[in-house]
Structure formats: structure tokens, C-alpha cells
Amino acid sequence: MHQALYAQLLVGLINGSFYALLSLGLAVIFGMLNIINFAHGALYMMGAFVAYFLLNLAGINYWWALILTPVIVGAFGILLERTTLQWLTGLDHLYGMLLTFGMALMIQGVFQYFFGSSGLPYAIPNLLKGGVDLGFMYLPIYRGWVVIFSLVICIATWYLIERTRLGAYLRAATENPTLVRAFGVNVPRMITLTYGLGVGLAALAGVLSAPINQVRPLMGADLIIVVFAVVVIGGMGSIMGSIITGFALGVIEGLTKYFYPEASNAVVFVLMVLVLLVKPTGLAGRSN
Amino acid sequence: MNNGSPVLDVRNLEAWYGESHILHGMNFEVRPGEVVTLLGRNGAGKTSTLKSIIGIIGKRTGSVAFEGKDLIRLPVEKIARLGVAFCPEERGIFANLDVKENLLLPPIIRSGGMTLNQIFELFPNLKERLGSEGAKLSGGEQQMLAIARILRTGARFLMLDEPTEGLAPVIVRQIGKMIARLKAEGFTILLVEQNFRFASTVADRFYVVEYGKIIDTFANSELQANMGKLHTYLGV
Numbered sequence: 001m002h003q004a005l006y007a008q009l010l011v012g013l014i015n016g017s018f019y020a021l022l023s024l025g026l027a028v029i030f031g032m033l034n035i036i037n038f039a040h041g042a043l044y045m046m047g048a049f050v051a052y053f054l055l056n057l058a059g060i061n062y063w064w065a066l067i068l069t070p071v072i073v074g075a076f077g078i079l080l081e082r083t084t085l086q087w088l089t090g091l092d093h094l095y096g097m098l099l100t101f102g103m104a105l106m107i108q109g110v111f112q113y114f115f116g117s118s119g120l121p122y123a124i125p126n127l128l129k130g131g132v133d134l135g136f137m138y139l140p141i142y143r144g145w146v147v148i149f150s151l152v153i154c155i156a157t158w159y160l161i162e163r164t165r166l167g168a169y170l171r172a173a174t175e176n177p178t179l180v181r182a183f184g185v186n187v188p189r190m191i192t193l194t195y196g197l198g199v200g201l202a203a204l205a206g207v208l209s210a211p212i213n214q215v216r217p218l219m220g221a222d223l224i225i226v227v228f229a230v231v232v233i234g235g236m237g238s239i240m241g242s243i244i245t246g247f248a249l250g251v252i253e254g255l256t257k258y259f260y261p262e263a264s265n266a267v268v269f270v271l272m273v274l275v276l277l278v279k280p281t282g283l284a285g286r287s288n
Numbered sequence: 289m290n291n292g293s294p295v296l297d298v299r300n301l302e303a304w305y306g307e308s309h310i311l312h313g314m315n316f317e318v319r320p321g322e323v324v325t326l327l328g329r330n331g332a333g334k335t336s337t338l339k340s341i342i343g344i345i346g347k348r349t350g351s352v353a354f355e356g357k358d359l360i361r362l363p364v365e366k367i368a369r370l371g372v373a374f375c376p377e378e379r380g381i382f383a384n385l386d387v388k389e390n391l392l393l394p395p396i397i398r399s400g401g402m403t404l405n406q407i408f409e410l411f412p413n414l415k416e417r418l419g420s421e422g423a424k425l426s427g428g429e430q431q432m433l434a435i436a437r438i439l440r441t442g443a444r445f446l447m448l449d450e451p452t453e454g455l456a457p458v459i460v461r462q463i464g465k466m467i468a469r470l471k472a473e474g475f476t477i478l479l480v481e482q483n484f485r486f487a488s489t490v491a492d493r494f495y496v497v498e499y500g501k502i503i504d505t506f507a508n509s510e511l512q513a514n515m516g517k518l519h520t521y522l523g524v
Contacts, residue, residue: 169393175382179380185365185395
């Protein structure tokens with residue numbers, strides 16, 4: 001019985017890793033661009049597919065894919081931002097939501113057209129195959145890697161935004177982009193690169209996910225609603241809120257699957273409703 | 289006073305907020321080492337003039353020459369990097385950043401800017417409040433922080449928009465001493481003020497702004513002789 005509990009805990013941590021990485025990217029994008037990026041799930045899916053293409057068409061392995069995929073999909077994100085999203089600056093959130101929702105449907109539609117709805121396999125890299133017997137449970141190495149690597153990336157992103165000069169520019173520009181420009185900082189370029197960073201994080205999550213979940217056009221759509229709930233609970237635009245909430249909700253979901261499976265799909269949304277009723281800005285969000 | 293070429297030369301500057309025509313041909317200059325004050329009632333176009341110079345107001349025509357370079361077609365960040373430092377009326381202290389981050393935020397654009405030690409000598413209060421959130425400072429401290437952070441950048445031309453607004457008399461005097469000291473160190477300052485009594489303690493020359501145009505100008509030495517006119521212009 002305990003093995004099953006620990007197994008669900010591990011599944012929860014893994015899902016939490018994806019929630020954290022994806023909600024982090026969303027929080028970065030919302031914080032900087034004030035855009036609720038409904039295309040985020042599709043970009044996560046693109047990350048998985050790019051890793052698949054790199055391996056199967058170019059023979060580029062998983063390790064290089066971890067570096068190249070976020071750059072490639074991030075560049076695509078920058079192209080999207082420059083050609084479409086930048087025109088929505090200053091407009092109501094609704095326009096950004098509608099545009100990115102449309103983009104998500106288009107991107108998913110294109111991939112579904114070429115690859116159908118069934119999944120494509122992506123092998124676990126040799127170095128991360130197998131598992132470790134911890135005594136109380138058997139830990140597949142790749143899954144442990146996903147959790148640790150995700151945590152490292154999340155902390156590194158938090159550090160970049162909260163503790164570096166670049167992060168100070170980003171945080172200041174969310175409040176008063178005009179004044180930051182008046183100091184000599186190229187804010188439009190910074191916004192574009194930040195969108196690329198957020199998209200890159202989604203793509204990185206896609207690469208991590210590929211060996212665990214099959215590479216499918218709808219893999220992002222399945223996840224994105226939960227990720228939005230994570231962001232709402234953690235606080236829109238709050239970096240640490242997204243990270244902690246992502247991991248925590250993954251674990252809560254996993255534990256719910258063990259103790260009361262019927263509620264496991266709904267538990268995240270129940271928590272979201274409760275948080276919205278008590279603290280609408282989210283657990284770590286600020287009221288503007 | 290230095291009688292060299294103007295640091296800032298504004299000719300026929302017109303500006304618009306959307307459809308609203310706010311500046312109707314501003315003409316003035318600021319010479320090296322001067323403190324020049326734009327005086328006028330609320331809504332006369334003083335702040336809009338500063339914003340037009342720094343490029344925040346996008347639609348502008350005319351000529352704004354800074355050290356001989358035309359600013360009209362340049363984006364905001366390029367104007368700032370030429371050496372134009374702007375301290376806005378609302379101070380613009382970032383609540384997301386602590387005092388130290390606010391102070392260090394503006395990039396150094398040229399050498400010769402004040403060091404942190406020099407800034408703390410000018411504004412001793414700031415040193416004690418480095419870890420505080422920017423938004424938790426008093427009005428006076430926020431104003432000092434807003435000025436201190438642009439002094440670090442190396443810019444020698446400062447535009448200060450109503451630096452004494454809403455501040456207690458003792459803080460106003462402190463700011464006056466600070467401006468006098470900056471002038472003595474060779475800074476060139478374009479000041480916007482409604483408080484002409486304060487401005488008279490620091491300014492070399494005044495321009496009176498009304499309906500987006502300069503309607504009068506006089507030196508500080510002529511202030512007493514023009515007091516009647518000034519009362520009429522400012523409605524005080």
C-alpha cells in the first residue's frame with residue numbers, strides 16, 4: 001500500500017514539475033506583456049515535437065535537444081510576438097486571450113493534420129534508463145531527473161528575475177515601461193526576449209515530457225487548463241508563487257489520486273475556486 | 289554662468305496627446321551650467337514640454353537639439369542614452385523594487401556619474417533605507433531617491449518635474465540646497481515648478497508657459513521687477 005502511495009507521490013511530483021515549468025513561463029509572459037498566453041500549451045507541444053524531429057530527422061540526441069529546442073521554439077515565439085502580440089500592447093486582456101487561443105488552435109490543427117491524434121514515441125536517453133531501489137519505493141531514474149532538473153530551472157529563473165540587474169529591469173518595466181525607457185533601457189526589445197524566455201520554458205517542459213508522455217498534438221491542450229489554474233492560485237505574475245504552487249498542486253493531485261481518485265481531476269479547480277473566493281489575486285499575487 | 293552654445297535648444301516645438309494639440313510652438317534654450325525654470329499654471333504645458341524633450345510624447349514636430357543633436361526623430365531610450373536625465377513629477381519609484389534596486393536601476397550612460405558614496409553624502413537618509421521597499425519611503429525620501437538614481441548615470445543635463453510638490457517646507461529647503469550644489473558642480477538643470485518662490489532660490493532664468501507657448505522670459509535678477517506680471521500669469 002505504501003509503495004502505491006509513494007508511486008502516486010512521484011507521479012504528482014513529476015506532473016508538478018511540468019506544472020511549475022509551464023506556469024513559470026506563463027507568469028513571466030503575463031508579468032511582462034500583460035498577455036494571458038493561451039498558446040502556451042501548444043508551444044509546450046511544439047517543444048516535444050521539435051525534440052522528436054531533432055532525434056529522428058537530424059540524429060540530434062536528447063541532451064542537445066534540451067538546449068536547442070528552447071532556442072528554436074523560443075525564436076518562433078519571438079516571431080509570433082513581433083508579428084502579432086506586440087500590436088495588442090495596452091489593450092484589454094481579452095484581445096490577448098483571444099489571439100493566443102486562436103494561435104493555439106491553429107498550431108494544434110497543423111500538427112494534428114500531419115501527425116494525427118495518436119502519439120509518437122521518444123526514447124529515454126541511455127544515461128537515464130533504469131531505476132534505483134530506494135527501499136520504500138522504486139525510483140525510475142528519468143523521472144527523478146525530471147523533478148530535479150525542473151527544480152533547478154525554476155530556481156534559476158526565479159534568481160534571474162528576482163536577484164539580477166536584468167530581472168530588476170523586467171520587474172520595473174512591468175510597473176512603468178515608459179519610465180524604464182526614459183532611463184535608456186530598450187524595453188520593447190526586452191519584452192520580446194522575455195516572451196522568448198517564457199516560450200523557451202514551455203518548450204523545455206515539452207522536451208522533458210517527451211520520453212514520459214507520448215509526443216502528441218493535443219498533449220498541451222490536456223495540460224494547459226490545469227496550468228492556468230496553477231497560475232491563478234499562485235498569483236498572476238508571481239514567479240515564486242507559480243513554482244511553489246506548481247509542485248504543490250502536482251503532489252496534491254497525486255495524493256488525491258491515491259486517497260480519493262474520483263476527485264483527482266477536479267481537486268486543482270476546487271482549490272482554484274477557494275483561493276479566488278478568499279484571495280482573488282492568488283496566494284502570492286499583488287493587487288495592482 | 290557659462291555663455292557657451294546651448295545644451296538644449298528648443299525651436300517651434302509642437303506636440304499632441306492623441307488629437308489634443310498641447311504644445312503650440314515652444315521656443316527656449318538652456319545654456320551650460322544654468323538652472324532654467326519653466327513656470328506656469330496647471331495645464332500650461334510645462335510637464336508636456338519635458339515629456340516631449342525626452343520623447344515620451346510620441347507625436348512632436350519642430351526642433352529639439354541636445355548638444356547639437358536633433359532629438360525629434362529619436363526613440364526615448366536613445367534620447368536618454370545621449371545624456372538627458374528625466375525625473376518625473378510622480379517620482380516613479382518602483383514598488384516591485386527595494387531602494388537599492390531603484391537606486392541602481394538606471395544604466396550608466398557615461399563616465400563621471402556620482403558614486404554611491406557621493407550620493408549618500410548628498411542624501412544620507414537613503415543609505416539607512418537601502419533594504420526598504422521603494423513604495424514605503426516618505427514623499428521626501430522618494431523624491432531624493434528619484435533624483436539620486438539619475439545622478440549615478442553620468443548624465444549632466446537633468447530635467448526635474450515639480451521636485452517639491454507635496455513636500456514639507458524642511459524637505460523643500462533640502463532639495464533647494466541639493467539643486468544649488470548640483471549647479472555648483474556644473475550640472476545643467478531644466479526645472480518645472482509651480483512654486484516660484486522655491487524656484488527663485490535656485491534658478492538663473494525663467495520662462496513663463498501658457499497654452500503650450502512661452503509668453504515671457506526674464507532673469508532671476510529681474511524677478512522682483514516682474515512680480516506683478518508673474519502674479520497675473522500664475523494666478524496667485
